[in-house]
Amino acid sequence: MQLTSLEDITTTSRHIFLSPHFDDVIFSCGGTLAVQVSNGLHPLVITVFGGIPPQGWEISPYAYQVQREMGATNLNAEAFVVNRRKEDASALDYLQADYLWLDYFDAIYRGNPAYYTSKDELIGGEVHPADIGIERQLAQALLALHQRLPDTVWYAPLGIGRHVDHQIVASAADRLIQRGANVKFYEDFPYVLQQGALEARISELGGALEPAYVEMSEMLPIRLEASDFYTSQIQVNFGDRARMHRAMENYTHGIRPVQTVHLERYWTTR
DSSP states (O other), X not given: OBOXXXXXXXXXXXXXXXXXSTTHHHHHHHXXXXXXXXXXXXXEEEESBOOOOOTTOOOOHHHHHXXXXXXXXXXXXXXXXXXXXXXXXXXXXXXXXXXEEOBOOOGGGOTTTXXXXXXXXXXXXXOOGGGHHHHHHHHHHHHHHHHHOTTOEEEEEOOTTOBHHHHHHHHHHHHHHHTTOEEEEEOOTTGGGSTTHHXXXXXXXXXXXXXXXXXOGGGHHHHHHHHTTOHHHHHHHHSXXXXXXXXXXXXXXXXXXXXXXOEEEEEEXX
16 A cells, blocks of 8 residues: 555554665565465564655756666656656565655765766765765654654665665664664665675674574565566666576575575574
């Protein structure tokens, strides 16, 4: 079910997943969502950078390049984001999870001139000073929610790969931890596939994190099916659907390579 504002969130949302972009939670936590739904829970996915640039929004050459790599034939930013919302709605409706899109723009659309004009600035770079306000505003909104829903479990990106949007959401989630909220950081997929990326991020955060696991072997096919809806992301990130499935199967099995067990791993503060 789609929610339209933060005010729509009620105590039925005992598990809230923070997704920087439309695909992040399904790619990283799709099995956990499916487990929760099968147990009668109502997990909620909040996509932070889900805003639609208005018609005629001027975008940078790098933003055009990113859209082309994601298979866009119409390079209009508004139409592109609307299409990505449709992919997300299809995936989350399939999973029977609740979802809410916030109106912050994706990093590639922010700034005039653009704040991020290359892949190195976007992924692995530093958050632009002008974006610090987004982190503060997001954190305030999440803290207000925590005050209303103190028993909710939060799931946020660990920030593996250091995409600037993932860094912003991870930082806002850290503010929740400081207020006593129960926050579990998920492993950003597919960034976690990069050799040493997980260890580098944990080290960057001070190393004081402990793993927790969700056994989702029976739900792996559902995670794969839900991921298939994000057609704009498959080729650019994996090459094709078969390779995406293989990467997800191998990674979730490799966390603890025992027979047919597939896990999703989360990290919590000690």
